[in-house]
Amino acid sequence: MITVRDLRVVFGVGASAIEAVRSISFSVAEGESYGLVGESGSGKSTVLRAVCGLNPDWTGTVEVDGVAQGRHRDRAFYKRCQMVFQDPYGSLHPRHTVDGILAEPVAIHRLGDADRRIDRVLREVGLGPQFRFRFPHQLSGGQRQRVAIARALILEPRVLLLDEPTSALDVSVQAEILNLLRRLRADHGLTYVLVSHNLAVVSYMCDRLAVMNRGRVVEEMGVDELKRGAAREDYTLQLLRASQGYDRQAAESFRDYA
Ligand code: ADP
Ligand code: MG
Numbered sequence: 206m207i208t209v210r211d212l213r214v215v216f217g218v219g220a221s222a223i224e225a226v227r228s229i230s231f232s233v234a235e236g237e238s239y240g241l242v243g244e245s246g247s248g249k250s251t252v253l254r255a256v257c258g259l260n261p262d263w264t265g266t267v268e269v270d271g272v273a274q275g276r277h278r279d280r281a282f283y284k285r286c287q288m289v290f291q292d293p294y295g296s297l298h299p300r301h302t303v304d305g306i307l308a309e310p311v312a313i314h315r316l317g318d319a320d321r322r323i324d325r326v327l328r329e330v331g332l333g334p335q336f337r338f339r340f341p342h343q344l345s346g347g348q349r350q351r352v353a354i355a356r357a358l359i360l361e362p363r364v365l366l367l368d369e370p371t372s373a374l375d376v377s378v379q380a381e382i383l384n385l386l387r388r389l390r391a392d393h394g395l396t397y398v399l400v401s402h403n404l405a406v407v408s409y410m411c412d413r414l415a416v417m418n419r420g421r422v423v424e425e426m427g428v429d430e431l432k433r434g435a436a437r438e439d440y441t442l443q444l445l446r447a448s449q450g451y452d453r454q455a456a457e458s459f460r461d462y463a
Contacts, residue, residue: 206364206396207233207256212265214251214420225251226263227420235363238390238397240407240414240428242444248420249400253366256398257288269364284314287357291369293349297341303327303352304337310360322359329392330355331385347378351385358389365390367399371406383409404448408432416441 214226226248233239241249255263258278267274269286290296297306304323311319327336330351341349350370357365370386371379383406390397401407407414408431415422416438424438436442 206235206237206270207231207239207398208266208268209252209256210266212252212255212263212267214248214255214260214263216262225420226255228265229415229417229420229422231415231422231425233396233398235396236390236394237413238399238411240411241398241400241417242404242407242414243402243417243423244444245402247417249402249417250368251420252417253288253368253398253400257286257366258282259288280314283362284360285362286364286366287360287362288366288368289350289353289357289370291372293346293353293373294341296353297349299341302338302340303332303344306341306352307356307359310356314360316360326355326359329358329389345378346374347381350374350382354382354385354389358393361393362395364396364398367397369401370399372401372403379406386410404431404444416444 209232210230212226212229213224216223216225229252231239241252243249251260254260256267256269258274261276269282274282301309307323307326308319311317311322316322323337324334327334332348332351332355336344336348341352344352367386371382374382386397387410389395397410399407399410408428411428413425413427414431416424416426418440423440424436426436426441430436434445436445
């Protein structure tokens with residue numbers, strides 16, 4: 206469903222240029238859930254933004270559903286491939302009701318039947334019709350993220366690109382949203398690319414993953430290997446140790462893997 210080959214993204218020019226993504230390749234099968242994991246600043250979001258066309262300055266190959274993508278994406282692309290962002294506060298228009306937020310993509314894509322679609326998608330994300338005419342400030346963080354997921358889902362896409370979809374939420378709410386995303390993938394046969402700095406989230410949500418550091422893929426592994434702690438690279442082992450809670454020894458031995 207997704208093929209990325211030799212993807213490179215550079216921000217800025219000359220001495221101040223930042224190579225955010227340095228030749229990354231991976232592919233994701235239809236119905237698979239693929240994780241991109243790594244520390245903050247390792248280039249995860251930049252990869253996702255390049256795949257969904259939010260950053261036009263990349264080189265390499267990006268194919269989605271067999272179609273090679275250029276700099277700009279057409280409407281058909283966004284019908285097929287939708288993104289959900291970390292921050293459910295910033296990503297919803299504060300002066301639009303849930304109804305308005307969900308009606309917009311239906312209108313842009315001229316799908317028609319907005320009323321029935323909105324009603325159905327709200328149920329699917331676990332929000333009843335009583336949420337339909339509320340404003341974002343009248344919702345909790347978890348409810349807002351359900352609306353953001355509904356907005357992506359209402360187009361009936363085949364691919365969801367998820368950038369830290371639960372990082373801004375309380376731990377208990379995180380689990381609810383992760384379970385919702387798992388159920389939606391199973392029900393609709395969706396393909397996911399999920400970005401997270403959290404190995405536990407990726408191991409719960411994904412089939413395979415790439416570990417990123419400083420714009421490169423350090424290691425690609427199956428989630429079974431991750432659960433067994435069977436990493437080949439020192440950087441991954443360090444990330445595994447760091448994710449097992451605060452460990453003074455781990456913190457003191459933290460090294461920069463350039
Ligand atoms: P991650 O999502 O893994 O935390 P990002 O992809 O956001 O990492 O960032 C990777 C690197 O690219 C960082 O060094 C970041 O500062 C830089 N970067 C990201 N977006 C921009 C931008 N629009 N302009 C300049 N630098 C950027
Ligand atoms: Mg990010």
